[in-house]
Amino acid sequence: MSEPRPRFITAEGFARLRAEYEQLFGIERPKLVEVISWAAGNGDRSENGDYIYGRKRLREIDRRLGYLSKVMKAAKVVDPARQPARDQVRFGATVELADEEDERRTLTIVGDDEADAASGRIGWSAPLARALIGARVGDERVVRLPAGEKSYEVVGLSYPE
Template sequence: MSKAFTKESDAADEDDDLGGLPPLPPGGKNYITPAGYARLRAELLSLMDEERPKVVEAVHWAAKNGDRSENGDYLYGKKRLREIDRRIRFLTKRLEIAEVTDPSVHHGSDQVFFGATVTYADETGAAQSVTILGIDEAESTQRQVSWIAPISRTLLKARVGDVLKLVTPGGTQEIEVVAVDYPAPARAA
């Protein structure tokens, strides 16, 4: 049977909608900062308004060139179009359930809430800092962790000076909250 008459599987596309991100905890909210929300929304609009139309145009051009089974431009374009559509579905779903939370409302507080940059010292006295953000915006390379990460769960609601027990794969260790910082509130123009 020719491949032209077989339906492409949407099951694989649906499975990949999370883009490798962990699912939200049951009953949990999809917390995100205003900046994170703006970044995801900008990516969604860029995909819909710029990238997808370019790929559709390229696929249309390639389809006019004849035999589609051996047409690399057509095959690659269709694959890229599926990837773009999958990302659009993912971003749309995540933005619909996003709970935008502005961490600057806690500016000056010494208690750890969503959006805080927390400096803590481990048992050896080595200090580390992490920023607690939403799962859709946290970048581990930037020392950002999602609010559902074990370190975040341990730190949330703690205050400067609190000694906490952090459970890690290597065992339990004590950490002490040294400092808590929040972004300053935006000035009204």
């Protein structure tokens, strides 16, 4: 089996994954196992809601724990503050963009496992992030999106200190 490709992630993103893993493994799962064993002791399991729901939730938690474990094992933590080429968009950059109508938006390029579009954090393999990699302030990039092509100009670029 081949080595899984590295999953780039910021230290904060990795810490969030670890915290979720520890919460599920150390707190939620043991409580749930307790509820399931209590419910199992109440006789007929076919109509026992606590037992049925508990088993279903336990499977969900175990799947999520397996996924988080796999992600953390393949994770390669990158510190954007140590980026040597600060005049180009790279992993961890916070980029201010302007579109054709001069609508501004600010995004930070992060690992795919920590992306959250609502808070302006886009995964580094997203089409917009891929189009921006290597751009400098003043560069224009055209991005192919499901709704069609859109042009953006890089008007600001920064990295954490």
